[in-house]
Amino acid sequence: MSVKKYIGDAWKGAASLLKGMRRTGYYFTHHKEIITQQYPDNRNELDLPERFKGEVVMPHNENNEHRCTGCQVCELVCPNGSIKVIFKNDLMPDGKKKKAIDKLVYHLDMCTMCNLCVENCPSDAIKMAQTFEHSVFDRNKLKKVLNKPDSKIMDGVE
Amino acid sequence: MYRETEIIKDFSTDGNGDMIINVGPQHPATHGVLHLVITLNGETIKKIEPHLGYIHRSIEKMCESLTFRQFIYVTSRMDYLSAHINNHACVLCVEQGMEVEIPPRAQVIRVLMDELTRIASHELWWGAMAMDLGAFTPFFHAFREREAINDIMEETCGARLTMNYNVPGGVVNDLHPNFQKRVKEFLELYKRKVHEYDELLTENVIFINRMKGVGVLSAADAISYGCSGPVARGSGVSCDVRKIYPYEIYDQLAFDEVLETDGDSLARYKVRVKEMNQSIKIIEQLIDNIPEGDFVAKTKNVLKLPKGEYYQRVETARGELGVYIISEGSTMPYRIKFRSPGFSNLSVLDKIARGGKIADLIAMMGTLDLVIPDIDR
Amino acid sequence: MTKEELKLNITEWSPASTFDEAGQWLNINVEANEFLPFMQQLRHSEALCFDYLFCLTCVDWKTHLTMVYHLSSTKFRHNVVVKVKLDRSKPEIETVAHIWRTAEFHEREVYEMFGVHFLNHPDLRLLILPEGWEGKNPLRKDFEDPINMIKL
Amino acid sequence: MWSFSEIANNLHQWLTGQFNDTWTLIIEMVLAGLAVISLFAVLGLVLVLMERKVSAWMQVRLGPNRVGPKGMFQTLADTVKLMIKEGVTPANADKLMFNLAPFLAIIVAMLLLAPIAFALNFQLWDINIGIFYIAAISSLSVISILMAGWASNNKYSLLGAIRSGAQMVSYELSAGLSILTIVVLVGDLKISSIVASQANGWWIFKGHIPVIIAFLTFIVAATAETNRAPFDMAEAESELTAGFHTEYSGMKFALFFLAEYVNVFIVCSIGAILFLGGPMPLHIGNWEGFNHVMDYIPSSVWFFGKTFFLIFLIMWVRWTFPRLRIDQLLNLEWKYLLPISMINLLLVTAIAILKWHF
């Protein structure tokens, strides 16, 4: 190893190190480059894109009515079996019995947000919500019933 | 999980200074639950034995009971860093049997998303590898750019990591109106920041010394061990599926297959860094030329693949992913096999790590870019 | 080489093998007893040079098992699929781990998932399944796991 | 102008007026003990916070900002957390050694405080072999690491301890040689005379390029001596999970942590004393007005300012570079630093004999 090469190596190495230090030094002094978001503080300003897939929800109107007919397409199409439809028999005004959903059970813990249920729903009864704070202490709390208690099917939805 | 009796029989520490040490499943450098049983002499590695299966979900078995529309979404969880490309392989394989014309717009969208995913994956790899080597700062800098990609993904696909954007025949929904603007912003950001990567790592003398000549993999070994992706290309094996067996519109695009001939960790590192630039090149070509038209082809609601065998290979961020579907003519695959790049790339670890130091192992694992769910499937 | 050329070449030195051209690649059915020399010829023949084993798997057809080898050549870029029928009750086949090193891990995977015994394999042990795994091989069609499997 | 030394003198006079000699001594000892303990605690808190803020700003983050104004009390919260954690002793560990090691680490760090000049004429013990004392005591700190690593009965710890053994003994050489350059120039080992010799200018300015080289060597060696990245072989969290203190938890871990930071402070203060004049203010030639203004700043401020500047330098290095491999680390020492500092010492000797320095 010649002396020239030895010194050259040492110098080149030191120069490359100084370059890296210049870069970090730049960020140390330029606080405007900081990209951190103060998450729980900025909850109100957070805007999630409208396509964000957070969880499956079933919209209800003001009369506590939903659009689910209980056709079970979502249950069939789900890759993970995270939707279960439980039926009951509604008594219609004319005395006939009509099949309607009792509970639409949704297992958020099994859901992969693939959107297949929403796409395949013939009556647009379910949609994806823009929520993302799903953490709970008990896994059972992730098992959700989508239709509200005593809710009914909307008129005109077949 | 481990074979206690066997190992103690084989390598009892009878005064030769050998030490059996477990790296993983809970180790900061394995990035997942990879378990390596390492025989050490001093600091020198004598043997590495991977033990897998900590997160094996048997996706192949799961897919046998899912329809052709459903099984695609399970595969996002294999190599979660290139989830979109996994899905892409699956839909391509299904489309082979469907004989359906994919609209050009859908093809371009898919390729754009593929390349964005590839950049995001390499970005994460870059940061995580630097962190393994002890430099923490690059990790955060890499995440800054990766976050921009994730935001684009979130806006268009509705999710940040496992996008589930592909469906047989095209993509789920059209591009977001903001897409082009956002991607251009990202390109600008990337170009402004990319020289920092060189300053922080690529030119750093410590980094070069850590990587150079470490874990040398010869071209013949790379082929024999079935390596693919940047691992094989670092050894000078031309294996880019996008070039050799082009799918979608890759044959119409101008980009180079990055090849390095040294076969050491530094070569693998350089391949990935240059690959990011190639992906940028592809995105630049496409972003202003997205054709108008449908984003999804009309397909039957219930998909049935004709009886036969279908194999589709794509280039993920880690290498060649193969999807092998055997259909019996029903709505579900009879048997499905995923040839994951990580599995073959992992098998080479023992070969290249022998004789190296334990610190070299970190560099090698970093440049092999192991994603454990991809290996375990 | 095209499918036809490959077929001609292979028929020359292995007349017993049968072909199936339905898929995108040439499928060759080989008997288990002449499997190893066949594979060696594929790998070492100058004109074929199948040096890249990119997929190795097994299919359970309920009556028998089929080993499927997807081979490719990095030199000529042609592909071929080799299939070997195995007895389901006592599946045994010669290993190819010394021809293509990647087969070592893939064969270990097939060994635990399908129960295929690879003769002369350098290190045939469980890779993915936990030590002391008892019971059936998970990827066989008759495998049921009442606890972990989700039935739709 | 008030200064530490005046306060100390006044206190001493007041105490001698009140009590007899023995009691004065005892009270002074207690006060000194309390002072160093509080210095220790404050240093730990401040340095950890500083490290976290520096690293955050370099990594385009904000850093701790929740506990207290601007996250000032974050380290206090961390301390409380570490305090209420259980200190587990592994079942197969060598219990005596295992529990003794953190004490030893703290004792070594504490002993090193003795000859440091925190202000002009303010030292606990102005020993006449001050520099030699520091070199001797600081080499003890490797023993605590070796003890901790070996006693843990953990393979990672053992590897970390052995690595750190080889590393620290190696770097002691170039650290010693770079210290010697100043000793040659001053001709005394006493800290106070080293400080006094820089009244007309700091050695880094007075001593030409060789002293600057010695200074850089010292910084590198000091980083390695204190086991900090990029020389943190003993911890190397991505290779050895946590190295020699893998098995330590709770307060015992906190003591190692604290000792590390105090060691950083000590080597930086030694660097400041040797090369940057310690508590001496900055004087430039004949600029009377400027020198006067500089004199007005208390000497302790000068000392802490210089020390913290060096600490910042070490942190800057830590958060920029990847870790070296152990053989490269030793190569750097034996192939580069040691020959360079040996030749450098000869050059400095020539300069000193020729009286070329200012």
Added chain:
Amino acid sequence: MGASSLIVLIIAAIAFSGIAILISKLVLKATVNKQKGEPYECGVPTQGKTWVQLNVGYYLFALVFLIFDVELVFLYPWAVVAKSIGWIALVEIVIFFFILFIGFLYAHKKGALKWM
């Protein structure tokens, strides 16, 4: 304060760490279980002995260091008086370093400075 400060410092160090550990002992009630006593090895029980005979390479480093460190100690008194002695001191130390350097080269050639 003089040499008595050493006693103060040692007592302060022991008191400081002792009190800190004592407080943490008092604050919490430790539970006992078997897993806690196991050494951490990434969540897998340790295999084989930890205290094995290590490679002699580690020992060589210590030996080489010992030689150099003793020489370094000799340098301290020299450094103090070097300036007053003058050129003789420089000549002397060059000879000293030369001998040391030959030893260093020998160790290097023998591979003692190669990490095993």
